[in-house]
Amino acid sequence: MRIFLSYRRGDVGGYAGRLADALHARMGPRSVFQDVLDIAPGQDYTAVIDRALDDSDALLAVIGPGWLTASTPQGSPRLFAADDYVRLEIARALDRDVRVVPVLVGGATLPAGADLPEALQRLAQRQAVVLHDETWHQDVDGLMRSLRGKASSPTQRRRGGPVALAVAAPLAALGAGAWWLWGPTDEGGSGQEAGAEIASCPPLTGDGWTAIQLSADPIGGEEVEGGELIFSVEAASWRPQGSAWQVTLATTMEAALPSGAYHGDWRYDSLVVAQRPFAVTCFSPSPEFVDAETVGDALIGFDVACEPVGYIQLRLENDADRIDVTPPTLEPGEC
Structure with a gap:
């Protein structure tokens, strides 16, 4: 299984790194695409994203408290900017029928469809997963079982x-x-x-x-x-x-x-x-x-x-x- 991590660094950079480490430990080092590690200087960002999405089984949209309210230097919402990389990643995944899972961290809630640009409104209809600081490992394990289509762990x-x-x-x-x-x-x-x-x-x-x-x-x-x-x-x-x-x-x-x-x-x-x-x-x-x-x-x-x-x-x-x-x-x- 290959996972694409989508996140806004200023919002959940620490959480995204922690989640990437947890996924690496459970799935292997080549199982996760993370832009900060997998896009080299000088590469065409959109071309790399397209290739990564083609190779991915699921996109995890990591959403923190500042995900929706992040703004451009001019003060407008970043999600509504045509070149916003988070918008591009999620919209491309939705259009390609890649499984998209909202992952809520830091006490964030899933935005309403009316608060999202039209290209992302389908995200509000996706079942979200909440990762809590105090039960992080158990929550990540539950996320993994869900992605693999397993309701619970087998008897051991x-x-x-x-x-x-x-x-x-x-x-x-x-x-x-x-x-x-x-x-x-x-x-x-x-x-x-x-x-x-x-x-x-x-x-x-x-x-x-x-x-x-x-x-x-x-x-x-x-x-x-x-x-x-x-x-x-x-x-x-x-x-x-x-x-x-x-x-x-x-x-x-x-x-x-x-x-x-x-x-x-x-x-x-x-x-x-x-x-x-x-x-x-x-x-x-x-x-x-x-x-x-x-x-x-x-x-x-x-x-x-x-x-x-x-x-x-x-x-x-x-x-x-x-x-x-x-x-x-x-x-x-x-x-």
């Missing part, structure tokens, strides 16, 4: 409960041979186009799988806002794919933080085999959102061009955080 197991491998989503919609159609990957590649949705992993059952001996402590952690995410590799297997190999790991993620966290494929950077990194090609979380102090499971797969023997390492989202999948005393394989 508490820490210390038995480990259960994730059940892969049915592959029928992808075709029986979908896994085999991705093809081998180049170094650091995934076999998929950039921005393509990650497919579900097939379960580690049936013929053809060979188990990988794990290291004594295949565990790693990642510091996030409000706490820590703790990852563990519970099992790993490979099977041949033509002249390459499929490697699938059964992992867990513990959300050791008060707000919980999404368990997404972006949490895993790459699998290093024979000293070469290979990106994620399939991912099956169970559940997608891991509540505070609970553990979620996942299958995560890689198409690798090197025989999966010797020392293998799993790199997490922050490249400095890594897990020894196999014993670190092993020599890397050759490729």
